[in-house]
Amino acid sequence: MDHVEDSPILVVSATEAECVPVLRKMDRRKALSPCLYSGTVQGQPIEVLLSGIGSVAATFRLTQTLMLRAYRCAIAIGIAGSFADDVSIGETVQITEDCFADLGIDHNGQFRTLREERLICDDFDCDFIVNPVPLTSNHQKLRGVTVQTASGSKARIGELVRRFHPHVETMENAAFFYVCRTLKIPFASFRAISNKVEPRNREKWQITEAIESVNESLTEALRSVMFEV
Secondary structure, eight states: OOOOTOOEEEEESSSSSGGHHHHHHOOOEEEEEEEEEEEEEEEEEEEEEOOOSHHHHHHHHHHHHHHOOOOOOOEEEEEEEEOOOOTTOOEEEEEEEEOOOOOOOOTTTEEEEEETTTTOOSOOOSSSSEEEEEEEEOOEEEEEEOOOOOOOOOOHHHHHHHHHHHHHSSSHHHHHHHHHHHHTTOOEEEEEEEEEEEOOOGGGGGHHHHHHHHHHHHHHHHSSSSBBO
């Protein structure tokens, strides 16, 4: 499907809670479906897709939406956990490469990716899916991992860090990358850090602050969407 300049920008969020601020800012908002809204923000026509939590829901809803409608580009927003000590809670970052970190084989107690087992065939030449043209912004550009079970034990966290050297963890971002790259639509992903990836302790999480941060970053990006070359 053609992606023409006057098409809307697609904003993708796993849950409504993560994009409430931008939904409130939308002029002439209307629901195109229970999980897709249209309107304008900063004079930009946008549509907001609630993809659902996890890679399966995100892949299905995003693919379905992109196959039915034309968009100028897609921008994912949401919250994330951070592995990195130099990323502050509440800070918004731009993820520029990601992978399906728990998709693989248990080889006698040792995790091996599908690529290591030569069981995958696609257009990507490594485990990480890279955004070839990130959005121009002042945010840190970091590496993510996508998991289907949020990490909450020292052993699991240590394995992810040792194998993938990630900065942030999400449950949908690699799926967003995979679909956008496969369908050849320009894309960007902004995530705000709500917590450190550590043994689970929700008392330390700052979800409200992270949601406000990432939605403000989206609003700034919508003022002048410009992809790097």
